[in-house]
Amino acid sequence: MKNNILIAALLFAAFPLLSNTLVVCPDCPVNTIAKGIALANPCDTVLVQSGTYYENNIEINKDLTLIGEGMPVVDGKEQGEIFTVENKYFYIEGFRIQNVGRSYVEDRAGIRIRKSTQFTIRNNEFDEAFFAIYLQNSSKGLIEGNHISAHSLEEANSGNAIHAWYCSYLEIANNVVKGNRDGIYLEFVDNSLIHNNLSQDNIRYGLHFMFSDDDSYYDNEFVDNGAGVAVMYSKNIVMQRNVFRDNWGAASYGLLLKDIFDSEIFHNRFNQNTVGIFMETSNRLKIQQNEFSENGWAVKMSGGNQTNILSKNNFLHNTFNLSVHSAGTDNVFSSNYWSDYAGYDLDKDGVGDVPHRPMKLFSYVVSSTPEAMVLLRSLFIDLLNFSEKVSPIFTPENVIDETPLMTPLPVFGKV
Amino acid sequence: MIEITGLHKSFGKNHVLKGVELSLVPPGLIAILGPNGSGKTTLIKSILGMVIPDRGEIEVDGASIKKAWEYRRQISYLPQIARFPENIRVRELIAMVKDLRGETEMDVSLISYFGLQPFLDKKLGNLSGGTRQKVNLVLCFMYDCPIVILDEPTAGLDPVSLVRLKKLIKTKREEGKLILITTHVMDLVEELAEEVVYLLEGNIHFRGTVAELKEKYQGRNVEESIAALLQKDGPFSLGAVASNGHAKVPETLLEN
């Protein structure tokens, strides 16, 4: 075992000595990237100097390092995929990849990686690259510092900025993804880390998990997407210190949870989303020490949610703090700070002496008759909420915080 | 001139005017008399267009007053109880009426005539009834109109002002105006009126000169004549008591 590591280290150290660097530039003898790649030997570095290269369908089947010098532009002229890699090792850095062209029939990519086990995509720029980075059956990849933008208008003819399918051990960090369909799409992706990314203005989801387990995303920011993050049919996901804000629209969510189990949602901030967290048939989630402010609904629980714990969160000035469609059996709401709590604390222990019912009557009415929302902020509704607060009749009995906090908890997560 | 034909007016079930026919031609000073609730004020307010008749026609200077308002330029009106906005000063009120109705200079002489200078900067709410009536008189007489309608003009006036008012009314009469007065003060009728119109139960019961009134009802003065009229034809007549049945004379009175 020890010997193996030593041998690997020696091999790695030896690579630069064995490899050559091949220069590509518009006025060089080698004036296209495709030619450079064809001429390069395995383990070589292809150095592409600045200029615009109109190329597409560049296939790579050997261990290569592609370095762009002075941000060379690779323009697909909307003709098709640009880099297609099917190899164990690949490294690319410093390219601007643009105009892949939209397609309804094939998922064209800026960089497609198949069956790789060690790859890095670093500090590239993508513009209108359809599926900018498309990963299939790969593992141990680092996608870092890329800036991916598109100007998608509808879901059907737009691609995901970073799309991964059947992958594991990925690290997706410090990328900026804007204006795509999904910012980051993960399907059957396990044991991966997604952190410090900014995902903004994507028309569907900022980050989208499907059938992906044991992943963790933290310190990301999801702004003004169709929905910030959707986690579906997944388990053991850790979500920490993310910011979900301005995901505002008729069908928008900060965080959409559907059929997910055993996950942790800690220290996140949800600000000005239509719905902070929407959850459906999700079990055993711990939602703690998050801050929900100025959302339409802070937390909206649809049917089939069980054994979830919602505690020590700050609920600040949301139109509705909580909407629970069917009460469920054993969800726990405890020790949260509710900005509309009107109780008192005579024994000065920081915990209100009167339990708080976070679900207003109007919230209940709206969940059964959505059209009733037109009465929002009407005097009648204020009176209705008040009378229900004084003597609860309609709101579910067990949606109650027995230990509401008198002051907000310290602020967590990114500022 | 004022021409009233077939004037009817009810307030709810109370039929106040029952087909009044009246023709008034200037010049003249006519007292409109009648017991309480006989419709004097309703008649006057009808002429002014403040009360809208159920039936009948009122013409002023040959034109119907229905839906008209310009004809009120021809009328100076002294309302019965002087009700003014409480919060404004006498000076402001006079200025306001002048602003609404048009410029006049007669107010200055009228103010001194009724001795109102000390009150010009007082709020109307703080004035006594008599002083208010003087303000009322100034507002009424500051326009030189061919028709003058005075509803209880003497209410609350001190003797000096009363004398001056009578003098003023006489002057207006001499100028050839048509003056209508309602009053409960019979001496005033005796002294000023040329003609009497007596309203009873919504109709004109008597119309004629003061002399004719005295002659018909055998009174030494207007007061006695009116009393006689009421006993003969009005609510105090034997016929009225009999028809009412239960209106008996109190027994204590009989013993005396």
Add this chain to the structure above:
Amino acid sequence: MFKIFKYSFFDLIRSRWTYIYAGFYFLFTLGMLMLSSDLSKVVISSMNVVLILCPLIATMFGVMYYYNSREFTELLLSQPIKRTSIFTGQFLGLATSLSVSLLVGAGIPFLMFGVFGSDQAGNFLVLLFNGVVLSFIFAAISFFIALKNEDKIKGFGLAILVWLLLAVVYDGLLLLGLSWFRDYPLEKASLIASVLNPIDLSRVMLLLKLDISALMSLTGAVYRKFLGSGVGMAISVAVLLIWTIIPTLGIRRVCLRRDF
């Protein structure tokens, strides 16, 4: 008419109640602005207050002003002035003084905090517009009711009843109807119902401006489509105008038949 308007307006604008009313708006808005730096939130809070207070205060002022100025009215009636001019002038004076209270009371603090440099300028103007329109509508309704009823208590009671119907009961019935027929598509029905009531219409116009339509999902989309379109906006403004014009015409009609 203009002269009557002028006297009514200046009479009211000097009244203690006008100062109290404007002062309340001023202090409330100023307080909110000092507590919260977010203009849009202050606009929302002001909206809640304006939608309740404008109709209620206009109703009470309308009735009170009519009964308290009867002396003045009678004086005017004996003058050579058209009846309709007297009452229309008085109503306009009343509604304008209420509107000025709102504009000054709520407007100055917003101006002090630079609303016109912010993205809330449009919402702020819509808020003031709706407040002014509601003041006119409810002043007209209550003035009309007072004119119809000689009895002060009855007039006051009726006016408050009408306010209660439009401000509270209407929404209750709407909610009842919506939940009764919730299996049917109700977006259009609820849209029509809320356009017909001036308070609801103002509220919905403001809510949509303040981008709460996202909370209304499909209903919100229908509303937004309607009120966002030129036709929809024209219809809304027309409805508000009709609500102002009908009681105003009522005032003119009743005043011609009334005895004084």
